[in-house]
Amino acid sequence: MKRRYLLTPGPSPVPSVIREAISQEIMHHRTDEFIQILQEVNEGLKYIFCTKNPVIIFASSGTGAMEASVSNFFSPNDKVVIIVGGKFGERWLEIAKSFGLQPLVMQIEPGFAPSTNELKKILQDNPDTKGVFTTLTETSTATVFDIKSIAALTKDKNILLLVDAISGLIQDQLLTDEWGVDVVVSASQKGFMLPPGLSFICINKKAESFLKNSKLPKYYFDLDKALKAYQKNDTPFTPAVSLIMGLKKSIELIKNEGLENLWEKYKKMSLATQAAAKALGLEVFSKNPSSSVTAIVSPSGLNAKDIVKKLRKEYGISIAAGQGELEQRIFRIAHMGWINEQDLIMCFSLLEKVLKSLGYKFNLGASLVALQKSFYE
Numbered sequence: 001m002k003r004r005y006l007l008t009p010g011p012s013p014v015p016s017v018i019r020e021a022i023s024q025e026i027m028h029h030r031t032d033e034f035i036q037i038l039q040e041v042n043e044g045l046k047y048i049f050c051t052k053n054p055v056i057i058f059a060s061s062g063t064g065a066m067e068a069s070v071s072n073f074f075s076p077n078d079k080v081v082i083i084v085g086g087k088f089g090e091r092w093l094e095i096a097k098s099f100g101l102q103p104l105v106m107q108i109e110p111g112f113a114p115s116t117n118e119l120k121k122i123l124q125d126n127p128d129t130k131g132v133f134t135t136l137t138e139t140s141t142a143t144v145f146d147i148k149s150i151a152a153l154t155k156d157k158n159i160l161l162l163v164d165a166i167s168g169l170i171q172d173q174l175l176t177d178e179w180g181v182d183v184v185v186s187a188s189q190k191g192f193m194l195p196p197g198l199s200f201i202c203i204n205k206k207a208e209s210f211l212k213n214s215k216l217p218k219y220y221f222d223l224d225k226a227l228k229a230y231q232k233n234d235t236p237f238t239p240a241v242s243l244i245m246g247l248k249k250s251i252e253l254i255k256n257e258g259l260e261n262l263w264e265k266y267k268k269m270s271l272a273t274q275a276a277a278k279a280l281g282l283e284v285f286s287k288n289p290s291s292s293v294t295a296i297v298s299p300s301g302l303n304a305k306d307i308v309k310k311l312r313k314e315y316g317i318s319i320a321a322g323q324g325e326l327e328q329r330i331f332r333i334a335h336m337g338w339i340n341e342q343d344l345i346m347c348f349s350l351l352e353k354v355l356k357s358l359g360y361k362f363n364l365g366a367s368l369v370a371l372q373k374s375f376y377e
């Protein structure tokens with residue numbers, strides 16, 4: 001039986017202590033015991049989101065919280081700017097269109113981060129803009145966006161800034177309150193080291209004021225209802241009890257390491273991965289690489305999908321190919337959640353074997369030397 005090694009940008013591996021927490025005997029959610037757990041989890045999430053404001057938990061994948069961000073704060077025909085630099089900027093656009101908003105697309109070349117000057121100009125030319133949707137880490141291009149500079153443009157205006165931090169949170173720094181980000185969404189299956197199934201949405205006071213004016217339909221994802229329950233450490237509907245028990249453990253692990261240390265650790269892993277790729281003569285795709293995932297351009301003449309497939313089929317190692325137009329051109333190696341430097345060393349060792357078998361010429365062991373230099377020196 002083959003072992004499975006996950007170096008994909010979600011789901012990421014789940015540590016055994018979290019699996020044990022999840023597999024505890026189920027309990028009823030309307031009990032003092034569970035309310036106590038929710039209270040602890042609610043406090044812990046504030047630490048992870050760098051906020052004093054509520055973080056609501058839904059039983060859904062991250063896209064559920066993205067949908068809630070559109071349906072709760074806006075009304076039909078509201079003008080919003082959507083920064084699209086890849087697949088997940090596109091997701092914001094698709095949701096906004098589904099709910100009848102009037103989206104203005106700020107298109108960015110894949111692999112680049114948005115220019116704040118361009119956004120500033122768009123906002124000056126469109127003073128009726130109600131919201132800006134963007135992404136902390138555009139997973140499809142492995143690019144981190146400068147949220148601090150974007151937030152500086154919306155902070156003191158009546159414009160809501162909504163950030164998808166589904167893959168970036170915990171690896172890429174996001175100082176929600178300090179930078180003035182109004183809404184942040186995330187999900188369980190990446191930095192949190194949990195299985196898929198929970199989404200999170202952090203809402204500040206400005207966002208709460210937008211809630212009251214929204215005229216879009218919502219039922220399960222109704223944040224007003226969720227916030228009322230949240231005040232009593234309760235949930236409007238049956239919560240994902242077992243995953244929340246796992247979340248309590250995940251928060252404990254993250255707090256023990258400390259966010260500052262984690263940001264540093266993942267940055268180091270990202271730099272090491274970039275160095276390893278370059279040592280093989282390969283190009284790092286992103287011009288502003290994230291600490292959560294690295295995208296590497298496939299050698300000319302080699303289809304990224306074949307590399308990914310061979311690595312998984314022969315060695316049980318899962319990395320990800322590109323998405324959309326980049327599907328065959330790049331492959332992506334994640335360094336998020338529980339993935340560590342040992343995983344990267346193992347992954348690159350077998351990646352070399354796969355590249356060699358596909359006919360790519362390089363100095364055997366070059367990526368491993370680069371990793372060792374990054375990690376051991």
Ligand SMILES: Cc1ncc(COP(=O)(O)O)c(C=O)c1O
Pocket residue numbers: 009010061062063064088091135137138139164165166167168187
């Ligand atoms: C940046 C980003 N946004 C949104 C999503 C979608 O999240 P989910 O698949 O949990 O709905 C993902 C998932 O990979 C992501 O990386």
